[in-house]
Amino acid sequence: xxxxxxxxxxxxxxxxxxxxxxxxxxxxxxxxxxxxxxxxxxxxxxxxxxxxxxxxxxxxxxxxxxxxxxxxxxxxxxxxxxxxxxxxxxxxxxxxxxxxxxxxxxxxxxxxxxxxxxxxxxxxxxxxxxxxxxxxxxxxxxxxxxxxxxxxxxxxxxxxxxxxxxxxxxxxxxxxxxxxxxxxxxxxxxxxxxxxxxxxxxxxxxxxxxxxxxxxxxxxxxxxxxxxxxxxxxxxxxxxxxxxxx
Amino acid sequence: xxxxxxxxxxxxxxxxxxxxxxxxxxxxxxxxxxxxxxxxxxxxxxxxxxxxxxxxxxxxxxxxxxxxxxxxxxxxxxxxxxxxxxxxxxxxxxxxxxxxxxxxxxxxxxxxxxxxxxxxxxxxxxxxxxxxxxxxxxxxxxxxxxxxxxxxxxxxxxxxxxxxxxxxxxxxxxxxxxxxxxxxxxxxxxxxxxxxxxxxxxxxxxxxxxxxxxxxxxxxxxxxx
Amino acid sequence: xxxxxxxxxxxxxxxxxxxxxxxxxxxxxxxxxxxxxxxxxxxxxxxxxxxxxxxxxxxxxxxxxxxxxxxxxxxxxxxxxxxxxxxxxxxxxxxxxxxxxxxxxxxxxxxxxxxxxxxxxxxxxxxxxxxxxxxxxxxxxxxxxxxxxxxxxxxxxxxxxxxxxxxxxxxxxxxxxxxxxxxxxxxxxxxxxxxxxxxxxxxxxxxxxxxxxxxxxxxxx
Ligand SMILES: Nc1ncnc2c1ncn2[C@@H]1O[C@H](COP(=O)(O)OP(=O)(O)OP(=O)(O)O)[C@@H](O)[C@H]1O
Ligand SMILES: [Mg+2]
Numbered sequence: 001x002x003x004x005x006x007x008x009x010x011x012x013x014x015x016x017x018x019x020x021x022x023x024x025x026x027x028x029x030x031x032x033x034x035x036x037x038x039x040x041x042x043x044x045x046x047x048x049x050x051x052x053x054x055x056x057x058x059x060x061x062x063x064x065x066x067x068x069x070x071x072x073x074x075x076x077x078x079x080x081x082x083x084x085x086x087x088x089x090x091x092x093x094x095x096x097x098x099x100x101x102x103x104x105x106x107x108x109x110x111x112x113x114x115x116x117x118x119x120x121x122x123x124x125x126x127x128x129x130x131x132x133x134x135x136x137x138x139x140x141x142x143x144x145x146x147x148x149x150x151x152x153x154x155x156x157x158x159x160x161x162x163x164x165x166x167x168x169x170x171x172x173x174x175x176x177x178x179x180x181x182x183x184x185x186x187x188x189x190x191x192x193x194x195x196x197x198x199x200x201x202x203x204x205x206x207x208x209x210x211x212x213x214x215x216x217x218x219x220x221x222x223x224x225x226x227x228x229x230x231x232x233x234x235x236x237x238x239x240x241x242x243x244x245x246x
Numbered sequence: 247x248x249x250x251x252x253x254x255x256x257x258x259x260x261x262x263x264x265x266x267x268x269x270x271x272x273x274x275x276x277x278x279x280x281x282x283x284x285x286x287x288x289x290x291x292x293x294x295x296x297x298x299x300x301x302x303x304x305x306x307x308x309x310x311x312x313x314x315x316x317x318x319x320x321x322x323x324x325x326x327x328x329x330x331x332x333x334x335x336x337x338x339x340x341x342x343x344x345x346x347x348x349x350x351x352x353x354x355x356x357x358x359x360x361x362x363x364x365x366x367x368x369x370x371x372x373x374x375x376x377x378x379x380x381x382x383x384x385x386x387x388x389x390x391x392x393x394x395x396x397x398x399x400x401x402x403x404x405x406x407x408x409x410x411x412x413x414x415x416x417x418x419x420x421x422x423x424x425x426x427x428x429x430x431x432x433x434x435x436x437x438x439x440x441x442x443x444x445x446x447x448x449x450x451x452x453x454x455x456x457x458x459x460x461x462x463x464x465x466x467x468x469x470x471x
Numbered sequence: 472x473x474x475x476x477x478x479x480x481x482x483x484x485x486x487x488x489x490x491x492x493x494x495x496x497x498x499x500x501x502x503x504x505x506x507x508x509x510x511x512x513x514x515x516x517x518x519x520x521x522x523x524x525x526x527x528x529x530x531x532x533x534x535x536x537x538x539x540x541x542x543x544x545x546x547x548x549x550x551x552x553x554x555x556x557x558x559x560x561x562x563x564x565x566x567x568x569x570x571x572x573x574x575x576x577x578x579x580x581x582x583x584x585x586x587x588x589x590x591x592x593x594x595x596x597x598x599x600x601x602x603x604x605x606x607x608x609x610x611x612x613x614x615x616x617x618x619x620x621x622x623x624x625x626x627x628x629x630x631x632x633x634x635x636x637x638x639x640x641x642x643x644x645x646x647x648x649x650x651x652x653x654x655x656x657x658x659x660x661x662x663x664x665x666x667x668x669x670x671x672x673x674x675x676x677x678x679x680x681x682x683x684x685x686x687x688x689x690x691x692x
Contacts, residue, residue, distance in 0.1 A: 045368075048372045050371060050372060072374045075371070075373065079372070080369070080372040082365065084365060086368070089366075089388065090391065090465045091465075100374065104373060104375060104379075132465045132468050134468055148373075152374075307667070308663055308664070308667045311624075311628075311667045312666040312667050312670075313628045315634070315635075316662050316663055319655070320659035320660060320663060327653070327654070328656035406534070406535070409539060410536075413635055431546075433542070437542055437543035441535040441539050441540070444534065444536055444539065445535055449534070
């Protein structure tokens with residue numbers, strides 16, 4: 001379980017997160033929505049300790065993110081998929097995937113390769129295993145990014161706008177893969193602008209606005225008339241998204 | 247003495263080869279020490295270790311911006327005079343050239359680390375790599391690839407700089423040239439041979455360098471999509 | 472311990488040395504610039520022979536240590552009947568040697584010019600000579616101010632090597648002062664600081680000049 005209590009995060013004088021409280025249970029698929037600059041990425045980066053919180057606490061299962069030693073355990077449990085893929089350019093796709101399992105989890109190279117190849121097969125880019133990231137299309141890069149995250153056998157998957165640097169066709173590829181994952185008991189927290197997709201796969205929607213949680217509802221509730229949709233800010237956001245998506 | 251042309255002898259060839267050995271040896275030793283020291287300075291400055299970073303920066307700025315010949319004099323004549331210790335020409339040469347090389351290596355190290363996309367480092371952190379592992383697995387291989395061409399041209403330059411140690415009495419190829427020239431009075435034979443020797447050495451370094459460059463930059467050479 | 476007072480009496484000698492360093496530097500900067508300009512034009516010309524000769528020139532002079540060249544010049548020139556003193560030998564060899572670096576720097580500037588500009592000028596009927604004089608050289612020199620500056624700073628540091636052919640420039644007089652005062656440490660530390668300050672000031676000026684000349688390039692950004 002991820003528990004976030006009274007989380008504040010400032011960048012200098014800028015208050016980006018202003019008291020976020022949320023707990024996420026095992027197996028949940030949570031979509032985080034919100035306007036640009038509302039603090040979604042910052043929230044994700046606080047969970048895996050890439051940003052130091054200003055005040056408040058975050059725990060992942062029994063581990064405290066603020067504790068330097070426990071943070072490594074948190075990071076072993078949570079894998080992140082990044083918007084810009086952020087693959088290591090000097091390593092082949094397969095080596096990108098196995099680098100952390102071998103060096104962090106201490107897996108044997110043969111084992112790690114086996115797992116890596118299986119993952120690549122499951123996302124349909126097995127034949128790219130020995131290519132460098134620069135030789136892949138955006139969609140293929142992101143599929144490799146997902147494999148890299150899954151190779152750590154994470155309990156939690158953090159995804160920050162993983163399709164927003166992709167064209168529609170590639171977006172569909174990647175979303176398809178995420179959809180397959182969502183049924184498998186892995187806890188997923190993803191920031192997205194794909195409302196339809198969020199509606200399809202998540203069971204909970206969190207709406208972030210100017211650093212506070214405006215709504216935290218089950219999917220059914222959120223999209224129902226008396227749920228979140230009618231809240232003016234959310235209504236505006238949703239209609240804008242609809243326009244953007246086509 | 248010296249007014250009659252004594253001509254060349256077979257010993258001149260021996261002298262030349264010995265001088266070549268001294269030049270190459272000092273080049274190798276000072277390059278290796280300079281590389282290690284330069285990496286250290288570069289890392290201290292990259293991680294902004296207080297005080298040490300600033301001190302090393304000022305020091306390496308002066309090493310970069312003053313004549314190596316003067317640095318040689320400072321080490322060979324100045325340090326023994328101030329601290330009442332003995333420094334041989336060879337030691338002075340190695341100390342000076344290593345320090346000088348290090349100050350250039352440090353710049354290359356810093357700029358090639360900073361050229362790496364920082365988001366990758368965050369990605370690696372999020373996968374629970376330690377900072378040391380990130381340096382070893384993510385930063386170092388890429389920086390090496392970026393730094394290699396710069397290091398090769400630095401090496402070619404530093405080879406030429408070694409010729410200055412002849413001035414404090416190290417018998418390197420330049421000194422051998424001077425000795426033979428003083429005896430034979432054949433500058434048009436002696437100096438072209440010495441010059442050509444350096445030229446060939448530079449080409450050897452360039453060739454080895456381009457092999458290394460290729461080896462470490464495979465990932466940047468692939469056909470981009 | 473450190474004692475600077477012994478050096479104070481030698482200020483006039485330092486100044487004299489400094490003046491010689493400055494003179495050699497200025498003359499050689501001008502000389503190497505002229506040589507470099509010719510090398511650069513030969514390198515980019517369509518004439519195969521010019522190409523080849525200038526390529527060899529650059530390759531040779533960038534890969535042979537300056538001290539070897541200066542000894543060659545100092546001992547060799549009289550052999551072929553050219554009797555010039557250490558000062559002019561220094562200026563000559565510096566101009567020839569540094570000319571190779573200047574040539575490559577200007578060439579890089581020429582190669583960096585937007586092809587469109589050249590095409591446009593051609594379409595206006597510029598002759599080849601005019602094209603170079605009015606368009607290509609002014610642009611390439613403007614963008615090369617900073618890189619040329621570092622070549623020339625290197626030239627200034629290299630003048631110290633002329634002390635080995637008996638020229639009493641800054642390093643040469645310092646050698647004398649160091650042995651007269653028995654204070655080599657102080658003298659050479661002072662010299663390192665002096666050269667350092669000199670290059671610092673000059674590179675600062677060059678950066679300013681570069682920014683001024685190239686300000687129109689930044690406007691669009
Ligand atoms: N490292 C930083 N330093 C200073 N300000 C930052 C930093 N990172 C983020 N911010 C600011 O914090 C605010 C929230 O940023 P964040 O990236 O979390 O927004 P977001 O909800 O992810 O937006 P988007 O939908 O555009 O990705 C923004 O105003 C941003 O400019
Ligand atoms: Mg974001």
